[in-house]
Amino acid sequence: MGKTTNGTRDWAQIYAIYGIEQKHTLIFLIINAIAFSVLSTVFFIYFNPICVFFQSFLFSNAAAARFSAGFFGAVTAISAVCLFFAAANFFYSAVPLRYEMAQRMVGSVGDWSSVKTALDLGCGRGILLNAVATQLKKTGSSGRVVGLDRSMSTTLSTLRTAHIEGVQEYVTCREGDVRRLPFSDNYFDVVVSAVFLHTVGKEYGQKTVEAAAERMRVLGEAVRVLKPGGVGVVWDLVHVPEYVRRLQELRMEEIRVSKRVTAFMVKSHMVSFKKPSQHFVGSGEVRLDWRC
Numbered sequence: 001m002g003k004t005t006n007g008t009r010d011w012a013q014i015y016a017i018y019g020i021e022q023k024h025t026l027i028f029l030i031i032n033a034i035a036f037s038v039l040s041t042v043f044f045i046y047f048n049p050i051c052v053f054f055q056s057f058l059f060s061n062a063a064a065a066r067f068s069a070g071f072f073g074a075v076t077a078i079s080a081v082c083l084f085f086a087a088a089n090f091f092y093s094a095v096p097l098r099y100e101m102a103q104r105m106v107g108s109v110g111d112w113s114s115v116k117t118a119l120d121l122g123c124g125r126g127i128l129l130n131a132v133a134t135q136l137k138k139t140g141s142s143g144r145v146v147g148l149d150r151s152m153s154t155t156l157s158t159l160r161t162a163h164i165e166g167v168q169e170y171v172t173c174r175e176g177d178v179r180r181l182p183f184s185d186n187y188f189d190v191v192v193s194a195v196f197l198h199t200v201g202k203e204y205g206q207k208t209v210e211a212a213a214e215r216m217r218v219l220g221e222a223v224r225v226l227k228p229g230g231v232g233v234v235w236d237l238v239h240v241p242e243y244v245r246r247l248q249e250l251r252m253e254e255i256r257v258s259k260r261v262t263a264f265m266v267k268s269h270m271v272s273f274k275k276p277s278q279h280f281v282g283s284g285e286v287r288l289d290w291r292c
Contacts, residue, residue, distance in 0.1 A: 011096040017164050018125045020094045026087055033083035036076050043073030086265055093263040102131035105192055105233045108272045112136060115189040116143040121178055121222060122196025123147030126158035132192065133167035147173045181221045191222045191232045198237045215239060216246050223250055228277040240269040247273050
């Protein structure tokens with residue numbers, strides 16, 4: 001896939017390469033939006049017969065029947081608009097916004113020419129992974145980026161998108177558990193992750209203590225495998241304040257949080273940080289274990 005005349009991808013090109021995850025959610029939203037649209041249209045076209053029906057079976061007062069019919073018709077119309085908006089935002093977040101944020105995350109790392117190893121946690125379809133690989137290619141680096149995902153089928157699909165993007169020689173994909181990264185300490189120059197951390201521990205419920213502990217464990221693992229002086233960039237939904245607090249506890253440096261970006265109908269932020277060369281936790285004391 002090529003580029004448009006202004007040097008940027010359009011959403012159709014991005015979708016053609018990467019498709020869209022969680023199609024069932026988008027389909028569910030569209031089907032319900034259409035259903036509510038049809039229902040509101042029925043209320044509008046057959047308003048008087050519906051009023052008669054309401055008066056015959058539900059209300060004895062004609063005014064109350066008309067008010068109720070109008071109220072239900074308005075609610076269905078508003079619901080249809082909201083569902084169409086939600087579907088549009090979901091599609092935008094899953095394809096064009098995710099590509100745009102990948103470029104912003106790549107831009108958060110100052111010097112890619114010195115990067116030899118990078119890691120993408122929860123690489124999914126490979127939008128961020130391939131953006132990192134493309135940046136390595138542009139700088140003429142001999143480095144590689146590793147994409148880690150929980151599913152082998154996903155990693156195989158990701159390798160296909162890397163081939164389409166022409167960066168396959170810079171990409172490696174692995175199946176693994178993000179809670180226990182299969183890499184040694186201080187291994188990567190850069191660690192990135194896009195809209196993934198919030199899914200960790202969801203089997204416990206998003207707002208439970210157990211889920212929060214699982215997310216913090218993954219963040220701790222990301223810090224552990226990051227080299228001293230290395231850079232981490234995380235774009236995620238809802239829980240970014242938790243990540244910032246944990247990064248502060250781990251004494252990370254240069255912690256920066258982006259302005260709010262609405263993604264998948266909720267707030268999201270991008271947070272970047274740098275791992276210090278040494279980690280002081282007390283007077284003259286240096287902690288070498290980065291695990292949570």
